[in-house]
Amino acid sequence: MGRAPCCDKTSVKRGPWSPEEDELLRSYVQNHGTGGNWIALPHKAGLNRCGKSCRLRWLNYLRPDIKHGGYTEQEDRIICSLYNSIGSRWSIIASKLPGRTDNDVKNYWNTKLKKKAIAMNQQQQDYYHHQRGSGGRGRRGAPQTQCASMHPSPASASSAVTTASPGDAACSFGPMFSSPTPLQAQAVLARYDGAATAPLPPLQQQHQASSLAQFSSAPPPQPAGASIINSWAGGLAIDDMFLPELLGVGDFPPGDLFGGGFAPLLQDRASSLQELAACYFPNAQAAEVWAAADHVKPPAAGLCHSLT
DNA sequence: AAGGTACGCAACCGCGCTGGC
């Protein structure tokens, strides 16, 4: 037996909204608010629509502060960085972009940004192979490609797999990465947020120290031919993985990072790192609580407030 | 100019979570 539908789909209108319906919904919400009950709202507003449909229409289209299109390079970078770090949690990513909705960000990623990232990855791989082929020393540690940075965490692995097209082979989003463990995330947070945060309990300090040591250690030797992709477990810290993209700096070849046109927006590396860490947890204590709860994903509430 | 194809986006679907009872 399946889940009961939220409304009688045979008796409510579906499909595109008419301007009249938009106006009805807009005026009702502006005058009365949602009343905390979207299911009852369409009846009160005189709309022959499902409550969920009304909610979606309002949140994604009618809300007064909504922006459509015209994504800036800064927004691109925020999306890419957050996608890399937390996966396809569009509502969280969208919450960092004023005026953007999760649906909008999701569509933008799926239709434009992902291709951009894939193209850049290919460019970087070509560059890397060229460097190796020409006997260059290569870059510090294992080469970090845009592709690597574009791999979502396993939190989104399933969706990433389903949305990847066959043509994505050059950057096949797959479950290649293991997420940072809660303690690792905490360690990363503490690494950049340390001075301003309260000391951890002794046991947590011990765990954090070992986690940090593991997390921050140099990557193990990469087997030939398998060196492109690094993993959390391989020793890449958050900043190593995608901070250069966010900052638009680092030892990346010219021309990468979406054409290299991203001027550094965050000049101060330390504060940038803190902002990124804050995308995971509001503070070290929150990270600790989360770690103690052994959650798989960072908590949805309170994320990334520093970027808003 | 017409038909086919690709793309972008709005909307829908269904599941997990949460809070009230």
Place this chain on the structure above:
DNA sequence: CGCCAGCGCGGTTGCGTACCT
């Protein structure tokens, strides 16, 4: 404590339009 209605989210679908042949 369990149930259930409602909410919120991510994934998917389908339609309109732009572009190509």
